[in-house]
Amino acid sequence: MSGQLTIVGLGPGPAEWITPAADATVSMADVVLGYERYIARLAPRRGQIFEASDNREELARATRALELATSGKRVVLVSGGDPGVFAMAAAVFEAVDKKPALANDIDIRVEPGVTAMLAAASRIGAPLGHDFCAISLSDNLKPWATIEKRLRLAAEADFVIALYNPASKARPDQIREAFRILSTIRAPETIVAFARAVGRSDESIEITTLADAPEAICDMRTVVLIGSPATRAVQGRDGRKWVYTPRFARDE
Amino acid sequence: MSGQLTIVGLGPGPAEWITPAADATVSMADVVLGYERYIARLAPRRGQIFEASDNREELARATRALELATSGKRVVLVSGGDPGVFAMAAAVFEAVDKKPALANDIDIRVEPGVTAMLAAASRIGAPLGHDFCAISLSDNLKPWATIEKRLRLAAEADFVIALYNPASKARPDQIREAFRILSTIRAPETIVAFARAVGRSDESIEITTLADAPEAICDMRTVVLIGSPATRAVQGRDGRKWVYTPRFARDE
Numbered sequence: 001m002s003g004q005l006t007i008v009g010l011g012p013g014p015a016e017w018i019t020p021a022a023d024a025t026v027s028m029a030d031v032v033l034g035y036e037r038y039i040a041r042l043a044p045r046r047g048q049i050f051e052a053s054d055n056r057e058e059l060a061r062a063t064r065a066l067e068l069a070t071s072g073k074r075v076v077l078v079s080g081g082d083p084g085v086f087a088m089a090a091a092v093f094e095a096v097d098k099k100p101a102l103a104n105d106i107d108i109r110v111e112p113g114v115t116a117m118l119a120a121a122s123r124i125g126a127p128l129g130h131d132f133c134a135i136s137l138s139d140n141l142k143p144w145a146t147i148e149k150r151l152r153l154a155a156e157a158d159f160v161i162a163l164y165n166p167a168s169k170a171r172p173d174q175i176r177e178a179f180r181i182l183s184t185i186r187a188p189e190t191i192v193a194f195a196r197a198v199g200r201s202d203e204s205i206e207i208t209t210l211a212d213a214p215e216a217i218c219d220m221r222t223v224v225l226i227g228s229p230a231t232r233a234v235q236g237r238d239g240r241k242w243v244y245t246p247r248f249a250r251d252e
Numbered sequence: 253m254s255g256q257l258t259i260v261g262l263g264p265g266p267a268e269w270i271t272p273a274a275d276a277t278v279s280m281a282d283v284v285l286g287y288e289r290y291i292a293r294l295a296p297r298r299g300q301i302f303e304a305s306d307n308r309e310e311l312a313r314a315t316r317a318l319e320l321a322t323s324g325k326r327v328v329l330v331s332g333g334d335p336g337v338f339a340m341a342a343a344v345f346e347a348v349d350k351k352p353a354l355a356n357d358i359d360i361r362v363e364p365g366v367t368a369m370l371a372a373a374s375r376i377g378a379p380l381g382h383d384f385c386a387i388s389l390s391d392n393l394k395p396w397a398t399i400e401k402r403l404r405l406a407a408e409a410d411f412v413i414a415l416y417n418p419a420s421k422a423r424p425d426q427i428r429e430a431f432r433i434l435s436t437i438r439a440p441e442t443i444v445a446f447a448r449a450v451g452r453s454d455e456s457i458e459i460t461t462l463a464d465a466p467e468a469i470c471d472m473r474t475v476v477l478i479g480s481p482a483t484r485a486v487q488g489r490d491g492r493k494w495v496y497t498p499r500f501a502r503d504e
Contacts, residue, residue: 007378015272017271019270020268020269021268021269058499082380084378084380092378093381096488097484103487103488103489105489106489108488110374111374112269114364118336118364121362121364122335122341122362122363122364126345129341130393131402133383134380134384136382150383150409154409154411157402159406232349235355236355237355242360
């Protein structure tokens with residue numbers, strides 16, 4: 001019997017942001033693998049095996065999922081957000097690239113989800129209404145010089161910038177260095193928004209400026225959105241502020 | 253009574269990609285507004301009013317939705333994909349920016365969805381596994397010189413590039429001009445993927461190279477993904493090709 005591996009995105013947190021397709025795929029799995037925080041969002045059905053792992057060793061988890069599928073099982077590997085954005089889908093194909101025989105007998109699929117920056121943007125207004133980019137600040141994955149170059153070029157291109165993994169205990173200060181680099185190109189009054197734990201009970205949103213951004217609290221559960229020069233704030237009801245980037249760009 | 257306006261993303265097409273939150277929001281609306289192709293995906297409940305419009309006049313539609321909400325109704329404005337990405341949410345805040353009184357008495361919300369590039373990427377593998385950007389090629393909305401500058405800087409930054417609205421009947425050739433610009437920076441063997449009508453019965457996926465990309469068929473329902481120098485293809489079962497961008501970037 002031929003096995004299946006589907007890498008599934010569970011969205012940013014709450015069940016109401018899990019697509020019916022993702023939900024159905026998880027329901028029909030024999031084995032569900034994933035980082036323990038994502039696995040904890042799901043309830044196993046009778047006969048299902050759930051296997052939680054820690055947050056590291058993505059390649060080992062991907063290889064294990066491929067091996068289980070090769071044995072004929074229907075395997076689901078869960079990811080937060082969308083599995084293709086800084087997440088497990090790339091780890092699976094990397095494992096196949098290193099050892100092609102892992103994929104010989106299985107059907108691989110990817111099931112998309114709502115990635116964190118979309119949920120973050122929805123709480124802030126429409127900051128991603130015009131051209132934008134997404135950069136992971138984790139320098140476990142790439143040299144800082146590469147991040148610095150990308151930040152500069154993204155700022156010059158007038159992209160709205162979404163930063164994933166902006167800070168962790170091991171690297172609390174890189175986000176401030178990122179703001180310093182962006183400040184050499186973007187104005188101090190550029191809008192910056194911090195969206196933390198969106199969709200969770202401890203969700204918090206902070207809207208500030210590039211000049212004041214280094215004071216904000218920021219961790220691995222935060223998405224940081226840096227406005228383009230066109231990004232604007234408008235007043236909503238009860239003094240609430242909405243941030244949007246106009247669909248039109250005028251001649252410069 | 254105070255009204256509500258929620259701008260809701262219906263995802264790329266099929267019902268299985270509409271989040272339960274989006275579905276519930278539409279179900280509870282008094283009035284649902286939107287472009288006729290999106291409205292056609294939904295079935296009105298008893299007592300609901302559906303109002304379909306054409307694809308232009310986004311600002312007029314946004315203003316109408318705000319006015320209906322001001323009259324005390326629960327109004328939903330639907331968008332394809334995610335409402336915050338090149339879509340209706342920015343039009344609503346632009347309308348509020350022009351006429352702040354429109355938002356005085358209403359509660360505005362945005363309900364995120366799966367945007368087209370995520371669904372496209374899921375069919376191709378994990379092309380967005382590393383830093384990426386999204387650019388709309390529609391020059392109804394910005395000067396071509398701005399698009400050209402962004403394409404160059406995005407290529408220099410080694411972003412994977414997602415192009416929305418790559419071609420229409422009115423501008424069939426700009427996408428080829430975009431490939432020409434990118435070819436001055438990226439190698440001819442750079443992977444390019446065309447994902448058309450993802451999730452629909454006429455879905456088609458084409459994986460090719462930058463050198464051969466100008467020959468591909470491309471329209472308003474296509475998302476074009478241009479790989480970074482790190483993006484790779486691997487063989488899956490039955491000669492199928494998967495494209496991914498590794499999570500790690502090595503020192504350059």
